[in-house]
Amino acid sequence: MNLTYAWAEGRRATKDSWISSSIGKSGISVNVSMAQGARIRVEIYLGHPEQEKNTEWYKLLIGNKGDIDSVFINEQVSWEPLDDAKSSRVAVYCPYQKELVETDTEARNKLFTWISNNMKIMREVAKKYFK
Structure with missing residues (x-):
């Protein structure tokens, strides 16, 4: 099936547990x-070195x-000020089963489509408020 996803194009696997996209x-x-x-999780992550900026x-x-x-239709948005980490995020979450998404399966394609859709929305929201 091997579909392509804009958020993953040109990316290589890293040791990190996230893929970051600049706005x-x-x-x-x-x-x-x-x-x-x-x-x-797909998120807007507010991680400026100056905590006051993140709070603002x-x-x-x-x-x-x-x-x-x-x-975010059919999604529960999670509002997370993360006070201890001196950063904040706004996120949506999707449960998944690792063994079902490790290879090119229908479950993987559904998860990647969910990621793509929510990355697009998060980017639009971030760009709307942070021009």
Whole structure:
């Protein structure tokens, strides 16, 4: 079946558990990453070295929570200030079974399509609020 996905094109496997995608603003990225509990996460990650920036940016997003939540159809948006880590994220999660997505299967294609769709939406949201 071997479908291609824009978020994965030109990428090589790394030791990291995430793939980062820049939106053109330092300290803000849209990522796909492994999460605890056999889940994949697509997120806007606010990780500026100055914690005040992350707090300011998170407040901007949370102030538009209703609008942001409404663009994720059939998804529960998770709002995560991550106070201890001095960063924040807005994310959606999808459970998966590793053994079913390790090879080119229907389950893998469904997961990659979910990632692609949500990466596109997250990038649009990030670019809307962080021009």
